[in-house]
Amino acid sequence: MDPVVQSILIGTVILTLMGFSVVGFVIYYQRKQFKSQRDLIQLKEAHQKQMLSNSLAVQEVVRRKISNDLHDEIGGLLSATKLSISSLSKQVDASVLERVNHSKQLVTEALSQVRSLSRDLIPRTLEKFGLELAIQEFIQKMEEAASLEFHFSHEDDLKRFHPDLELAAYRIIQELTNNSLKHAEASLIEIDLRVISEKLQIKFTDNGKGFDLASVLSSEKEGLGLGNIFSRLSVIDGEYTFNSNKNSGVEYLISIPQKA
Incomplete structure (x- = not known):
């Protein structure tokens, strides 16, 4: 070559x-x-x-x-x-x-x-007896204090969960109820607790006036309650979906994985 x-x-x-x-x-x-x-x-x-x-x-x-x-x-x-x-x-x-x-x-x-x-500051019923009785006590108090009707359903013999999960679920239900009462002007709230696929499922609905999420979150004052809920869910790896339109109420579906 x-x-x-x-x-x-x-x-x-x-x-x-x-x-x-x-x-x-x-x-x-x-x-x-x-x-x-x-x-x-x-x-x-x-x-x-x-x-x-x-x-x-x-x-x-x-x-x-x-x-x-x-x-x-x-x-x-x-x-x-x-x-x-x-x-x-x-x-x-x-x-x-x-x-x-x-x-x-x-x-x-x-x-x-x-x-x-x-x-109210520390739900001792939650610590001693669990989520079911604590929510029942909370509902009774809310019905006595406000013109608000609750329908509460749950699995028979709902078991105890990890304390962090129970406290987070209780605080979230408190916050959602306060939002329904103060902002949505609801007269009926329905709460349902189930365990599905190793996760605690919380279904929360009201018959209030609903809201547009984007406009709510853009307002610091109005969006604060939802921000607290989203923050709690992020800490415990919880997930949520919701459906709401003006004048048609709101429905939240929250899923929280159980801890060992």
Whole structure:
């Protein structure tokens, strides 16, 4: 073979190999960069999720602290005041007895409200007996306090779940109910609890005026309740779908995986 042609062929092969090497390096580098960016995104999402989880945990700690202070400190003082007034009523003249009894009635009402607020902050029924009874207690209180009717259905012998799951589900139902009452002006709420495919399914519907999600979320004030719900669901890997149109109520379907 002509030495010149041989040199050209060798040069061509070398250049081709160098080209393949460069292309291979570029592909490898891009894949590595893509993997790094993907890992960075995943790390950022995990960090945000942990921060959110910590924030919710702190909220519950603060709720418990306030609840205990209300129950033990304020409740104790009001109970002592009630006993003192009761003792005083036996020693006063008839002319002031009515005022003393009225004061006792006010203290009794205040004591009842403090105990109720304490229970609202920390749902002790939830901790002791589980989601089913806690929701029934919440519904009873809401029906007494507002012109609101509930239909609550669930599986027979609904089992206990992980405490984090039960608390998240309870808070979500609270938030949805508050939204239905304050914003949707609903008169009927239906709640259904089922376990489907190893997940707790919550179906929540109301007959309120409905909403447009985009417009609600664009308003910080109006969207805050939904934001709290979405935040809780993201921490526990929950999923949701919903259907709502103006003047046609709303339906949420929430799915929460069970924890070991």
